[in-house]
Amino acid sequence: MAKNKDKKTNETFESDENKENLPNNEENSDEIESNENELLEENESLKNSLTILQADFINFKKRIEKEKSQSISLANEGLIMKLLPIVDDLERAYENKIQEDEFSEGIKIILDNFKEILKREGLEEIESKDTLFDHNVHQAILVEKNDEVESGYIIDTLQKGYKLNGKIIRPSMVKVSE
Template sequence: MDKEQEQAREEIADNDNQNASAQENEQELSPDELGNLLEDARNKADEHWEQVVRTRAEMDNLKKRHQRELENAHKYGLEKFVAELLGVWDSLEMGYNAALENHDVEKLLEGTELTLKMLGDAMNKFGVEQIDPEGQPFNPELHQAMGMVPTNDVPPNTVVQVVQKGYTLNGRLVRPAMVMVSQAGS
């Protein structure tokens, strides 16, 4: 019953509001007043239309700017990484030229070590980590078993040899380490 009474009260209130609006509209306005009201309404409509057009143009410009920025991010996203690797490339070229001219193995080994260190530093700077799991338990999420080696020296399922190191990029696997895994000896 309370709901029905509430609905009835709302209907009465709505009717009273409609009657009041009708009485206001019944008052006659002079043609000049009607013209002024019409002119004001047109001015407001024109003003709102200009705002809509301006807003639409701003949105289109914003969309185009974001599209350009996204294209540039894809196109030049590796710029810093490449710049870092250019030093490693230069070092490799110098080492190669030195090997052609000079056959001093000690100096070539020293240059190669420095180049590898430069490469490792560049990779670490950009979140590339090396996976070298020798002596660790086999982890199928980071390692790919190439074969099993029977041995009693280490517990079963332990990496005994790394055939190829693996790599992660910011914690995400890029390439698993290819490994040989221990198996209980017979």
């Protein structure tokens, strides 16, 4: 029983001690409200930071995709530039055929298929024949007086020019009327 009495005395002493250590309710309420405001401000700041980081990440992804697309486009351009002399040779071979036979028709089929593939990749021929000379897409190799063709118009195309996805990769080499 003495133990129970000591135990109760200790509990009473501890509860009195705790009461003395507790701040009054008003001070406690102000402190809680202050902490709540600080936490709300910090939360808002973190939300803003997250929004900015998300926007930065989206912009980063877009920039990487654009750079990737440009790299592929440049690689395609380089490859197509290397293939254009083959197109020129096939066209010359077909145009200078000695006779109509299966071999010349085979060249024509290969040339047409090859051109179709390049067209799907964005390659297009620059129109030159019977058009007005345009220094942006044509390169004048020869100038000739010709009474049948108006001055400044193209008489003949010596080498075809090409655009790849709207960009001139090789100007047409032409003969222009004086």
